[in-house]
Amino acid sequence: MPKPILSKNFGKKNAHSLGVYIQDGGYEAMKKALTEMKPEQIIQEVDKSGLKGRGGAGFPVGKKWSFIPKEAPKPKYLVINADEGEPGTYKDRPIMECDPHAVVEGAIITCFAVGIHWAGIYVRGEYVKSIERLEGAINEAYAKGYLGKNILGMGFDLDMVVHRGAGAYICGEETGLLESFEGKKGQPRMKPPFPAIVGLFQGPTVINNVESIAAIPHIVKNGGEWFNGLGAPGIGGGVKLFPVSGHVKKPGIYELPMGTPLREIIYKHAGGIRGDKKLKAVIPGGASAPVLKPEEIDVPMEYANLAKIGSMMGSGAVIVMDEDTDLVKTLRVLMCFYAHESCGKCTPCREGTGWMAKIIKRIEKGEGESADLDTIVSIANGIRGRTLCPLGDAAVGPALSFVTKFRQEFEDYIKVGAG
Amino acid sequence: MTVAFSEKTKEKFKAILAKYPEKGAALLPTMWLAQKEFSVITPEVEEYVAKLLGVPLVRVHEVLTFYTMYAAKPLGKYHLQLCTNISCTLLGAEDILEHLKDKLQIGAGETTPDKKFTLSTVECLGYCGTAPVLQVNDDFHENLTTKKVDELLTKLK
Numbered sequence: 099m100p101k102p103i104l105s106k107n108f109g110k111k112n113a114h115s116l117g118v119y120i121q122d123g124g125y126e127a128m129k130k131a132l133t134e135m136k137p138e139q140i141i142q143e144v145d146k147s148g149l150k151g152r153g154g155a156g157f158p159v160g161k162k163w164s165f166i167p168k169e170a171p172k173p174k175y176l177v178i179n180a181d182e183g184e185p186g187t188y189k190d191r192p193i194m195e196c197d198p199h200a201v202v203e204g205a206i207i208t209c210f211a212v213g214i215h216w217a218g219i220y221v222r223g224e225y226v227k228s229i230e231r232l233e234g235a236i237n238e239a240y241a242k243g244y245l246g247k248n249i250l251g252m253g254f255d256l257d258m259v260v261h262r263g264a265g266a267y268i269c270g271e272e273t274g275l276l277e278s279f280e281g282k283k284g285q286p287r288m289k290p291p292f293p294a295i296v297g298l299f300q301g302p303t304v305i306n307n308v309e310s311i312a313a314i315p316h317i318v319k320n321g322g323e324w325f326n327g328l329g330a331p332g333i334g335g336g337v338k339l340f341p342v343s344g345h346v347k348k349p350g351i352y353e354l355p356m357g358t359p360l361r362e363i364i365y366k367h368a369g370g371i372r373g374d375k376k377l378k379a380v381i382p383g384g385a386s387a388p389v390l391k392p393e394e395i396d397v398p399m400e401y402a403n404l405a406k407i408g409s410m411m412g413s414g415a416v417i418v419m420d421e422d423t424d425l426v427k428t429l430r431v432l433m434c435f436y437a438h439e440s441c442g443k444c445t446p447c448r449e450g451t452g453w454m455a456k457i458i459k460r461i462e463k464g465e466g467e468s469a470d471l472d473t474i475v476s477i478a479n480g481i482r483g484r485t486l487c488p489l490g491d492a493a494v495g496p497a498l499s500f501v502t503k504f505r506q507e508f509e510d511y512i513k514v515g516a517g
Numbered sequence: 518m519t520v521a522f523s524e525k526t527k528e529k530f531k532a533i534l535a536k537y538p539e540k541g542a543a544l545l546p547t548m549w550l551a552q553k554e555f556s557v558i559t560p561e562v563e564e565y566v567a568k569l570l571g572v573p574l575v576r577v578h579e580v581l582t583f584y585t586m587y588a589a590k591p592l593g594k595y596h597l598q599l600c601t602n603i604s605c606t607l608l609g610a611e612d613i614l615e616h617l618k619d620k621l622q623i624g625a626g627e628t629t630p631d632k633k634f635t636l637s638t639v640e641c642l643g644y645c646g647t648a649p650v651l652q653v654n655d656d657f658h659e660n661l662t663t664k665k666v667d668e669l670l671t672k673l674k
Contacts, residue, residue, distance in 0.1 A: 265585035
């Protein structure tokens with residue numbers, strides 16, 4: 099297995115301190131970017147790297163940066179999305195706790211490339227240790243002259259702020275996050291205008307996930323082609339952190355080439371199913387990704403390949419369910435989650451998620467009717483594509499896939515109850 | 518009694534204001550300061566925060582009620598927050614919840630009469646690889662079992 103890059107400091111003692119980070123070659127990429135490269139060259143390298151947004155949407159990072167207008171009447175901003183809340187996802191937290199300087203260095207390079215002088219990182223409220231570590235790293239970087247005025251004497255200024263969220267899944271959605279950053283409730287905005295044109299404080303804004311930003315120093319240091327080559331042959335796009343949870347022998351975060359087959363992640367890296375039971379179902383990219391059946395797990399874990407089989411890469415969070423899993427209960431957990439987290443702005447999502455939760459609760463209680471399953475499908479189809487932000491579609495993913503792919507289990511449950 | 522920040526907190530508030538290009542953006546961090554200082558965001562605290570930042574009171578109230586982590590009501594000394602989302606439920610979070618309810622003799626969303634414990638169920642906390650997880654104030658207890666819960670409750674005085 100290749101040497102880890104993004105997770106190399108996970109569990110390493112004092113890796114979060116500036117001294118240890120620099121000893122290990124930290125901030126070399128920043129120096130290279132600021133003193134040897136032109137902003138356009140940096141964007142070109144990121145383009146070549148094939149790096150796609152690691153938060154879930156999978157949009158090419160270099161392309162996102164290139165949408166930011168060079169000249170704008172308002173200041174430009176970088177916002178780093180650390181509102182990690184997609185169920186099953188726990189990969190950004192160790193980056194912030196163990197490698198906060200990688201995030202700071204990535205932010206400095208990004209801002210230099212795009213011409214930004216103010217960067218904010220929005221961290222979910224529960225991640226207290228991440229916030230402490232990031233604030234510590236930012237203070238160290240200011241003291242060293244890597245943040246603030248005239249960085250490395252190159253005439254480039256940058257301020258960086260940590261913004262603590264307060265508990266709301268919707269703030270992981272980029273425009274909900276911007277609202278929350280501005281001190282409002284986190285209800286998503288109408289798009290267009292897209293944040294690249296009108297974002298934070300009305301200025302053009304780049305929004306990137308923590309894992310994307312933490313990859314930037316490695317890309318600048320070793321080149322875009324090198325990073326792209328770390329992906330599976332014919333797929334590229336670098337390496338990715340895959341957080342695995344559920345019924346596996348070795349849950350954990352695995353750094354693997356983009357395009358690693360799902361089967362290999364479950365059976366080789368995560369050790370297979372607990373108690374050597376059979377696999378029943380697996381969610382490949384966080385709760386919002388449509389569920390897969392055991393016969394579908396040879397799929398390469400990569401955006402287009404997962405989309406081809408009707409699911410999605412999302413955050414790359416793999417949730418494994420063994421043969422004894424009660425899928426009615428599992429879907430109830432997910433539907434209650436979306437109903438709770440729907441921000442209430444769009445009617446199809448606000449009402450639809452609530453209805454689906456009520457129906458699945460009724461089925462679980464043994465009071466379901468066979469028509470209920472068709473009602474769930476009909477509600478889901480009524481939400482899909484009819485909301486401002488992807489939360490509605492996110493609820494539709496598990497709802498439709500669970501009741502259509504495992505319809506018999508739901509039918510049996512309605513007829514005779516659990517087990 | 519009029520609500521006001523201590524001198525020390527006022528300094529922190531000033532430092533927060535200096536960080537943001539727009540004053541209103543400091544609302545969430547100011548609410549955090551207020552929660553730390555007053556424990557509960559009462560209507561008086563809401564008015565104080567609104568005045569400090571020059572934002573409408575309704576905006577403070579929206580923020581208080583939209584987010585789950587601000588306390589509009591008093592919480593127990595220890596806020597036990599059990600994740601009941603998918604990865605934790607797959608590994609037994611519901612059994613842990615029943616056990617906690619039994620031990621504390623309260624339901625989710627309630628506080629023990631001695632004001633020591635508040636029990637809440639929460640959505641994914643980002644500790645899915647070490648599920649089930651319980652957040653107690655700012656600390657996380659991972660790979661929970663009912664035995665671990667018993668040990669923890671004895672320790673929390």
